[in-house]
Structures are given as structure tokens and as C-alpha cells.
Amino acid sequence: MGKPTGFLEYERKVEAYAPAQERVKEFKEFTIPLEEKELKDQGARCMDCGIPFCHSGCPLGNLIPDFNDAVYKGKWERAAKILHSTNNFPEFTGRLCPAPCEEACVLNINEDPVTIENIEKNIAEQAFENGWIQPQVPEIRTGKKVAVIGSGPAGLAAAQQLNRAGHYITVFERDEKAGGLLRYGIPDFKMEKSVIDRRLEVLEEEGIKFVTGAHVGKNISVEEIKSNHDAIVLCGGATVSRALPIKGADLKGVYQAMDFLPQNNRRVDNLPFLGEEISAQNKKVVVIGGGDTGSDCVGTSFRQGAVSVTNFEIMEKAGLERPKNQPWPYWPMRLRTTSSHKEGAERQWSISTKEFLGDKDGNLTGLITTEVEWTHKLGERPQLSEVPGTEQKWDCELALLAMGFTGSETNLPEQLGLEMDARSNIKASIDNYMSNVPGIFVAGDSRRGQSLIVWAISEGREAAYYVDKYLMGASNLPLKGEGDLPRR
Template structure:
């Protein structure tokens, strides 16, 4: 590395945020970028490890020490080339990934880890600004055709890889715009949607065809699709939302988080009126579920002008530091405080919702909870126990269920005759991502279940390799890392 003593000379420095009272007045991104010299210093903190673990912590295998070194040296163009060797969409991961690479950083053993995610975002933003990211259409077409179903990060990554291998690729998306949960599940204050649009434009210039408002299995016949294409890759995500089976769950005012977020994103996009969304304005909002989706609901509710925002999590409160039983370089389950939490929320852990309370007109007015504790016994699953005498009633006019997903929808499996696993995901092995039906493959959340954006991109890239090999007998597309080599 260029600055061998950089990790001794510079402290970790993160992007700062606009003040909460300012940023909650709109839906724009609110990070304040570091200056170039500050970013170079952050790249210099990469400590020339004998054996770096950061890139093994990353599902994409990003060549992190290499691009950190080029950032330190000010060679942003070379850094962008290296970053794009393994990651099709660093502008997505640089904003949305929880950065397992940083938890695996060697410097993180006894100091703050390198700001890998922020460096990644600045590399790709510099590349777009300088015009270095341009379409790379294949020099030769194979005349093979591939249908990719779903335009989330897995589908987009696979489509770009397969197109660059020379195949004709058509992406089917059931919604009106491309992006999947990137567009409809992620609020604009975390990623503005022009970030998706500029990358989709590059894919279109490379030759990828997008067909929106095309719900395969509903208004696009699955059997005809199989006749028309040489291969099909399913990247439809894990979209079956988990419900809460308690009294009052059907009251007006109890909504799934993704319903709430999608309608709001459509409002921000200008395709829906505020009157037609699920509004938190002036309401006591309770978000049930403590993950990233719950956090997104908190930030959105505050922007609506909620009277109060409360967050329930049934699990115990995690420690603020790395737990002893999750040593470096493993991913630690520790307390996460997001920018949305900082904007205003009261958080409660080890609490379970028992009943929703409504008025005579069926409107939600409150809910009942009880505190719980988790009992652990070696060799057995943890047991949940309610604590007597801890029942409580809360005022609530809007309850948002951010409880995750239980698997993929069954429509495609039924129409294509595909096997599903015990978690109702499409059954396909990581060996080749192939399903039980010849020529049909699956990747991303639809195959592995609800997961991270970085895993979706990784699976899309790897599945593309196996689809290419199925079509051509061999593939030059990378499995995890290396150059994106078009067939010549």
C-alpha cells in the first residue's frame, strides 16, 4: 500500500448528515460528502494486511485493498475499474449495504475499521461524474435468448452479465418501473431513484430490453415464455409478507410495511397523490419489527408529521459492542442506530404485541403488549416466555408490520412446475443455480430467502455464469471475482 503507516496517522471519518429537523422536511438524500483529501486519508487507513479479510467478508469478493490504495493515490479512474470488476452496482451497495466487509476489516480488531462503504460510494459517484461509466455492448451476439424475471438487484446484475456475454436478454418486471424493492421498498432519503434510472439507461444502451407492467404468470403466459427463450432466470424476490396472527389484525390502520413504503415512494415519484397513500400525519405510529424495513417506516412516518413514533422488537436488546460469541471476522449482532432512529423514535425490546384494539367503526385505536424473555437451553431452540404483570395498552392509530418475508410467491413455481424448499423458496442449488426444470434457473431472494442487496447482486452474477455455461457449454463470466470478459 502507498501509505504503510496510514492506519496509525488517521482516525476513521464518516460522512455527516444534515440536521434531523432540516432533513425530515423532504425525501432527498441528506449525507454531506467528505472532501477529496479526507477520502484519500480514509483510503490510506487500509493497513496492508498480510492476509486481508475484508474481501472475504463481502459476498461479492470486492478487491477492497486495491481500490483503497488507488483512492489514496488519487487515481479514481483505476479505482472505479477495479470496483466494477466484481460489483455491477456499487452506487446501490455504497448506500444500502450493511457493510459486512467493514466488520471483517483487520483494523477493526482493535480500532475503527476502514470506511469501505463510503469509499465505494465516492468511487462510483466520481466515475459517473467524470463520464467513465459508459455502455459496454458485446462485440458478438450468440443468438441465444434469456428471460430474466424480476428487476431487483439480482435480476439487473444477471441481465447485465448475460448481455455482456452476447445473449439477447429481456427483463420482465410486474411493476410500472424497473428496480424491484430498490425502487418501491427503499425510501428516497436513503437512495433517490434517479440513481436507479441512470444505471438502467446504461443497461438499455448495452442492449438489455426491459418490459414493465409484465407480470409473468398473470398477464404474461409462463408456458409461452418457456417456448420463446432458451433459458429463464427467476429473480422475483421473497415477497410473501409475514403477518401477525392476533385479534384485530384486520382493523383499518394495521398495514404491512411494504404497502406503506411503496405507496409513499410512488407519491415521491409523482405518480400518486398524498391523499391516496397511507399517511402517518398526526397519528401515534407503532412500527412492529426492528430491522431496516422498520427503520425505513420510522423515517417515513417522521416525514409525514406523525404525532409520535414507537418501535417494538420482540428480540432482546443487542449489545452495543461485538458479542464475545461472535468474534472477528464474523458478522456481529449488535445494536444498530440508524439515521431514521436519530430523527425521533422510542424503541422497546423484548416486547410482544398481543391484540389490536379498534373502535365501533373498525378503526385502529390502540394495541396491547406484554414483555417477554428468551430462555436458552443448550441443544434446543430458544423459548419465548411472557412475563406476568407486564401487560400494557398503547395509543395507536397506525400500526406498521415490518416483520420480514416468509418466502417467494407460488405462482411461478406452479406454472413452471418447479420444486420449492421447506421455506417456500424456489429450490435451486448454488452449484449451478438450476431448478428441477431444464433451462430454468433461480437466484437472489427467490432462491435463498430474504437477504442483503450485496447477496442479491452476488447471486445474480453467479447465476449468470451458470446460465451462460448452460447455453454455450462453458463461460468466461466470473463466478465471484475477476474480470467481466465478453465472449469473442
């Protein structure tokens, strides 16, 4: 695969960023694409490693050495066919996935890994640009009807796969446009929404019906959905945000990230939003939570004109190297600095927020923190304790809570009579993705909890196989890592 000596001849190279002072002026994507020769060289770095551990690192089982080899040889259309055989939406993952495949790359043992994610993105862009992505309309329809509730990556993947099996698919989305968290949670500077819209056009041409503004269980009854469909796939995500129940949490100026980010995306897309306006303009902002959502809040705050942005993380600062207890090819918990952090954020680790402070009118004016330390004992969960005498006051007019999600909303599962698991997710078997109610399946964050986009697509594809099997007795849809590949 690739060039046998490619990893010795070419260094890892990824897309550059536009200067921070320029990119924060707008909400557009700001990466600078590599030239085609540079991309081919990056594909050449994929060595014939014998056992491609990148496959196991990828939840989709993408055939990574195969499409890298095709890119190296300039066979872009073949690369697109290989990539799409296991991944419905590489233009999404190529922009948003943290690339566990790269951490599992054999080169990553003692060298820089292959730039798999960036190659994936460019394959998808080449495919759209050259018209290789065409609607795949099934020749035969089964007559079976399936309702997919939720139009995030899990719902879209399940819908496309089930449509290819010949079923009639209707996707119900409670917002006015399809895309779920891709549209309303991911900032435009990470993925412009035209990237979603062009893919939705293909899905509609394939015969998938989208019903937006449809909040099943509220303005559409569950009885209507059940009576008109032979199967239901729930892909509503894990949307219940984790609260911070401390004094002052009800002050004006303390908001959940998933109130802040969707509102900004709506503003960028000229869509209306409910509730009061949340803006970082001319404010000192503190983002509580050091994950991807926190990083998105950081970048959005800078673009809204924040005076300063400080990012708190309760966990201790990770190192740059792979921890000894997380050996290759496992995903390592090490320090990651995003493009948003590089735009001027101050980062604080091992810090816990104790109290929000406000004025007489109920407006946030600051917060109090304390330093924490973690005690690690073999075979036990790490223990957290406060460090005495480390309380500190911070000026702050906007605090954004980005501490993850605690599970799925319960209204719809209750109406459908579904069981929930111990982590507040909708309970469904990993063996066939079916809930305790026959004919109702669950995929994505609704089933597994907050996770990655690549896992959502994988879950949607896997669930589609079992829905098809439930409806027809057998299925020809592929499972993980399977695909109908073209001949060489």
C-alpha cells in the same frame, strides 16, 4: 495497500447527516459528502494486513484493498475499474449495504474499521461524474435469448452479465418502472430514484430490453416466455410478508410495511397507487419489527408528519460490543442505531404485541403488549416466554408490520412446475442455480430467502455464469471475486 502507517495517523471518518429537524422535511438523501482529501485519508487507513478478511466478509468478493489503495493515490478511474470488475452496481451497495466487509476488516479487531462502504459510494459517483461508466456493448451476439423475470438487484446483475456474454436479454418487470425493491421498497431518503434511472440508461444502451407492466403468469403467459427464450432466470424476490395473526389485525390502521413503503415511494415519484391511502400524518405510529424495513418505516413516518413513532422489537436489546459467541471476522448481532431512529423514535426491546384495539367503526386506536424474555441454553435455540404482569396499553392510530418475509409468491413457480424448499423459497441448486426444470434458473431472494442487496447482486452474477455455461457449454464470465482488472 494504502499508507503503511495510515491507520495510525488518520481516524475513521464517515459522511455527516443534515440536522434531523431539516432532513425530515423532504424525501431527499441527506448525507454530507467528505472532501476528496478526507476520502484519500480514509483509503490510506487500509493497511497491508497480509490476509484481507474484508474479501471474505463481502459476498461479492470485492477487491477492497486494491481500490482503497487507488483512492489513497488519487487514481479514481483505476479504483472504478477495480470496483466494477466484481460489483455491477456500487452506487447501490455504497448507499444500502450494511457493510459486512467492515465488520471483517482486520482493523476492526481493536480499532475502527476502514470506511469501505463510503469509499465505494464515492468511487461510483466519481465514475459517473467523469463519464467513466460507458455502455459495454458485446461485439458478438450468440443468438441465444434469455428472459430475466424481476428487475431488482439480482435480476439487473444477471441481465448485465448475460448481456456481456453476448446473449439477447429481456427483463420482465410487473411494475411500471424497473428497479424492484430498490425503487418501490427503499425510501428516497436512503437512495433517490435518479440513481437507479441513470444505471438503467446504461443497461439499455448496452442492449438489454426492459418490458415493464409485464406480470409473467398473469398478463404474460409462461408458455409465451418459455417458447421465446432459451433460458429463464427468476429473480422475483421473497415478497410474501410475515403476518401477525392476533385479535384486531384486520382493523383499519394495521398495514404491512410493504404496503406502506411502496405507496409512499410512488407518491414521491408522482406515480399512481392502488387501494386506500396509508398516511402517518398527525398519527401516533407503532412500527413492529426492528430491522432495516422497520427503520425505513420509522423515517418515512416522520417525513409524513407523524405525531410520534415507537419501534417495537421482540428480540432482546443487543449490546454495543461484539458478542463473545460471534468473534471477528463474523457478522455480529449488536445494537445498531440508524439515521431514522435518531430522528426521534422511541425504541422498545423484548416486547410482543398481543392485541390491536379499535373503535366501533373498525379504526385502530391502540394495542396491548407484554414484555418477553429469552432463555439461552448451549446447543439449543433460544426460548421465548412472556413475563407475567407486564401487559401495557399503547395509543396508536397506525401500526406498521415490518417483521420480514416468509418466502416467494407461488403462482409463477406452480405454473412453471418448480419445486419449493422448506422455507417457501424456489428450490434451486447452489452448484448451478438451476431449478428442477432444465433451463430455468433462480437467483437472489427467490432462492436464498430475504437477504442483503450485496447478496442479491452476487447471486445474479453467479447465476449468470451457470446460465451462460448451460447455453454455451462453457463460460468466460467471472465468478465471485474474479474480474478483468487493468494493469497497474
